[in-house]
Amino acid sequence: MNLIKKNKIYWLTNIASLLLSVSVNSQNNDEQPSNYQDAVIQDIQEFRDFYTNKFPNIDINEFKDGVYAIDEKSREQWLEIEEFAPYEISVEDGEEAFGQNFANGKSYIDCFPNVEDGIRQNYPYFDTQTNQVITVELAINQCRVVNGEVPLAFGKGKLADISGYISFSSREKTLNIKVPNEQAYESYMAGKKFFYSKRGQLNFACADCHLQIAGSMLRADILGPALGHPTGMPVYRSKWGELGTLHARYAECNKNVRAKPLELQGESYRNLEYFQTIMSQGMQVNGPSSRK
Amino acid sequence: MTISRRNFFSSLGTSAVYLAVLSSLPSIAWAKWNIKAFTAPNLDAAIKVNYGDLPIVDSLMVKLKAPSIAENGAVVPITVESKLANTKSISLFVPDNPTPLVAKFNFSENSVAKVKTRIRMGKTSEVIALVEANGKLHRAGKAVKVTIGGCGG
Amino acid sequence: MKIRVKAKEKNGLVDAKLLIKHPMETGRRKDKDGNLIPAKHLTTITIDYKGETVFDAHMGTGVSKDPYLSVSFKGVKGESFEISAADNTGESAKKTVEIK
Numbered sequence: 001m002n003l004i005k006k007n008k009i010y011w012l013t014n015i016a017s018l019l020l021s022v023s024v025n026s027q028n029n030d031e032q033p034s035n036y037q038d039a040v041i042q043d044i045q046e047f048r049d050f051y052t053n054k055f056p057n058i059d060i061n062e063f064k065d066g067v068y069a070i071d072e073k074s075r076e077q078w079l080e081i082e083e084f085a086p087y088e089i090s091v092e093d094g095e096e097a098f099g100q101n102f103a104n105g106k107s108y109i110d111c112f113p114n115v116e117d118g119i120r121q122n123y124p125y126f127d128t129q130t131n132q133v134i135t136v137e138l139a140i141n142q143c144r145v146v147n148g149e150v151p152l153a154f155g156k157g158k159l160a161d162i163s164g165y166i167s168f169s170s171r172e173k174t175l176n177i178k179v180p181n182e183q184a185y186e187s188y189m190a191g192k193k194f195f196y197s198k199r200g201q202l203n204f205a206c207a208d209c210h211l212q213i214a215g216s217m218l219r220a221d222i223l224g225p226a227l228g229h230p231t232g233m234p235v236y237r238s239k240w241g242e243l244g245t246l247h248a249r250y251a252e253c254n255k256n257v258r259a260k261p262l263e264l265q266g267e268s269y270r271n272l273e274y275f276q277t278i279m280s281q282g283m284q285v286n287g288p289s290s291r292k
Numbered sequence: 293m294t295i296s297r298r299n300f301f302s303s304l305g306t307s308a309v310y311l312a313v314l315s316s317l318p319s320i321a322w323a324k325w326n327i328k329a330f331t332a333p334n335l336d337a338a339i340k341v342n343y344g345d346l347p348i349v350d351s352l353m354v355k356l357k358a359p360s361i362a363e364n365g366a367v368v369p370i371t372v373e374s375k376l377a378n379t380k381s382i383s384l385f386v387p388d389n390p391t392p393l394v395a396k397f398n399f400s401e402n403s404v405a406k407v408k409t410r411i412r413m414g415k416t417s418e419v420i421a422l423v424e425a426n427g428k429l430h431r432a433g434k435a436v437k438v439t440i441g442g443c444g445g
Numbered sequence: 446m447k448i449r450v451k452a453k454e455k456n457g458l459v460d461a462k463l464l465i466k467h468p469m470e471t472g473r474r475k476d477k478d479g480n481l482i483p484a485k486h487l488t489t490i491t492i493d494y495k496g497e498t499v500f501d502a503h504m505g506t507g508v509s510k511d512p513y514l515s516v517s518f519k520g521v522k523g524e525s526f527e528i529s530a531a532d533n534t535g536e537s538a539k540k541t542v543e544i545k
Contacts, residue, residue, distance in 0.1 A: 077359050080369035084464045086511045220439035238364035241510045292363040322498050325488040330505030367509045386507060394507030403500040408515035412507050
């Protein structure tokens with residue numbers, strides 16, 4: 001893809017990380033985390049610049065509203081729905097579920113003590129102990145399992161409602177995703193590669209629709225810019241009639257390009273979410289959101 | 293004693309009798325839910341069950357707001373308002389739905405004849421509002437397109 | 446069915462927004478095994494204020510899932526009004542709301 005060729009930083013850092021992994025076999029304790037945080041700054045800036053150039057009349061902070069930032073007619077309908085959005089019921093259900101005790105007497109608040117102060121803006125984070133990206137949804141189920149409860153189904157339903165409650169309590173907080181070490185950076189790069197790679201019978205990359213031709217129409221849909229995609233998650237799709245997570249949407253989108261949908265909360269989608277959220281660094285959490 | 297509209301219509305004879313009785317109806321008759329109205333399979337039947345043979349006139353005093361292209365046919369935001377005095381009720385119809393009568397809103401003198409709701413449209417259709425006031429049905433309509441998405445599926 | 450309400454008074458008019466959790470099953474949808482899911486939908490929503498009905502809505506399957514209604518009626522801050530909702534299977538709910 002031309003976009004990748006143009007992105008010299010992508011190749012430079014790719015080679016750099018290859019060299020690093022060859023020359024340094026074991027953990028380098030002298031590595032400063034800020035190197036990797038700095039390494040993504042350039043990507044973030046270039047990503048943002050692409051959209052602010054493509055949509056010069058849209059303020060950077062408006063991209064959190066997705067399609068509704070770039071299309072007046074659908075924005076009108078969205079505002080009507082937002083007068084009393086259906087997700088408010090889901091948030092209430094999620095809050096109720098969050099407050100329920102587990103069989104062992106503990107509850108979610110023990111895992112997420114600061115939920116009322118807003119925590120969504122820190123997700124997903126890279127867990128340096130287990131070397132993996134942890135999303136809100138994964139953290140919710142981890143909390144359940146640690147406390148002897150059966151994990152909830154990913155995608156929709158009770159877990160999505162709890163995620164919705166967490167997002168709602170974190171509204172207006174700004175995304176603050178850390179890239180603490182080399183492994184985190186690798187996960188970031190894996191997510192980035194996913195975003196730019198072609199897949200499916202229709203041979204589309206996420207970047208094709210949501211970057212290169214964002215704002216154009218695909219049949220009767222307007223393609224939303226990827227900048228700001230994760231801010232409004234989970235999403236209440238009119239089509240679903242309920243809240244669904246970002247990974248539920250990833251799976252749907254993959255199916256739409258005739259690609260096999262991957263495992264919800266599997267490594268690929270988590271890395272993709274990590275990359276996407278880093279690209280929206282500094283934007284406001286405004287989930288859950290309504291979409292068509 | 294209030295007379296339910298359903299019982300009233302089923303006992304009607306000629307329209308002359310109907311018109312004569314209408315003016316002596318109490319201003320508010322909180323009718324029971326009418327299954328016949330809501331299961332009527334076409335627009336004409338739905339109107340007839342609800343209103344008998346009340347004359348229908350187009351009216352600019354009935355404001356109907358609906359999107360020209362619905363984002364999703366399952367959730368179409370509608371605003372309907374009657375600027376007519378003595379508005380008794382506002383009904384919403386989607387003629388191309390399997391059962392065209394969507395909702396009927398009844399007002400007292402203490403409520404405002406303006407309602408917002410969200411309706412379902414199975415396919416592209418007109419949305420029609422009928423306002424019952426002063427012995428007539430005042431009509432407004434708006435065409436709403438319902439499309440199949442591309443990436444939304 | 447849960448009834449959620451936002452009610453604000455301004456210049457003697459209460460602007461009431463209702464959101465009622467309800468599947469509004471049309472009776473035309475099929476489940477995974479191909480069987481029709483029975484119709485379950487709200488039939489009436491009534492607003493009573495000071496002992497009198499000021500508004501009611503009758504509906505069928507044409508109203509969206511989790512029905513939304515926005516209506517206004519004459520009222521005063523600090524007073525309460527009652528919302529009743531009923532569906533075609535005999536389920537019902539009531540909620541008393543204070544006007545803000």
